């Protein structure tokens with residue numbers, strides 16, 4: 453039995469025992485992605501990168517980090533620690549080509565039933581011994597072309613307006629967390645409430661209340677894996693309590709949306725200079741002058 457088949461059996465019988473996991477080459481990949489995202493709201497694609505691809509991706513991030521300054525709005529600090537790099541692929545477009553690999557990302561297009569467009573990428577890092585945590589929440593905002601300044605505006609991050617969007621839009625989006633480094637259970641890995649995407653879009657305080665009454669699942673996953681999740685899945689993360697200075701916890705959070713959907717009738721998606729469209733038969737990258 454392969455690891456993929458094992459995960460499928462576990463998932464089918466006792467879903468709380470294991471994070472649903474598959475290899476992109478598995479003959480049952482599409483079926484496992486579909487059932488896991490429909491029922492649990494998340495799935496992990498392991499071995500999404502060859503070792504040299506992963507090394508190049510990580511080195512590219514390290515190179516960018518070495519140029520990080522507190523003066524630039526793309527680099528977000530928590531105390532002395534770099535916590536996030538917004539608009540990652542605009543800063544280093546070559547990272548987009550290393551990150552969005554066809555074998556894994558075609559599964560997003562197959563799941564949503566049409567090509568999917570890149571919407572946003574953020575690198576998020578937790579240093580060992582850091583205290584940063586992320587409380588339970590759903591992802592309800594998207595990067596849009598302009599700020600309407602109304603109740604659904606959710607701020608402008610490094611020049612990019614964000615807007616809370618409807619559950620109809622969120623149901624046509626997928627998040628792909630590229631695990632650039634191993635995600636340890638005590639290293640601030642993602643935690644999820646399996647099936648919570650079925651709560652629908654609910655107020656922030658209610659997400660926290662419901663999560664407190666639910667059984668969370670830690671997602672300790674290997675480097676080079678991608679955790680795909682539905683935006684309305686309740687998720688959180690604890691501190692990175694590792695002591696080994698090499699046990700950084702870097703991920704690239706990528707958002708994608710179905711080609712046919714708009715954030716609202718009045719506002720379009722943010723016009724990134726560097727774009728990507730994933731389809732069932734490959735990935736196309738684009739650059740706008």
Ligand SMILES: O=C(O)CCC(=O)C(=O)O
Pocket residue numbers: 576586591640641642687688689703705
């Ligand atoms: O990376 C993390 O620890 C959590 C990030 C997160 O929850 C998010 O980007 O929505």
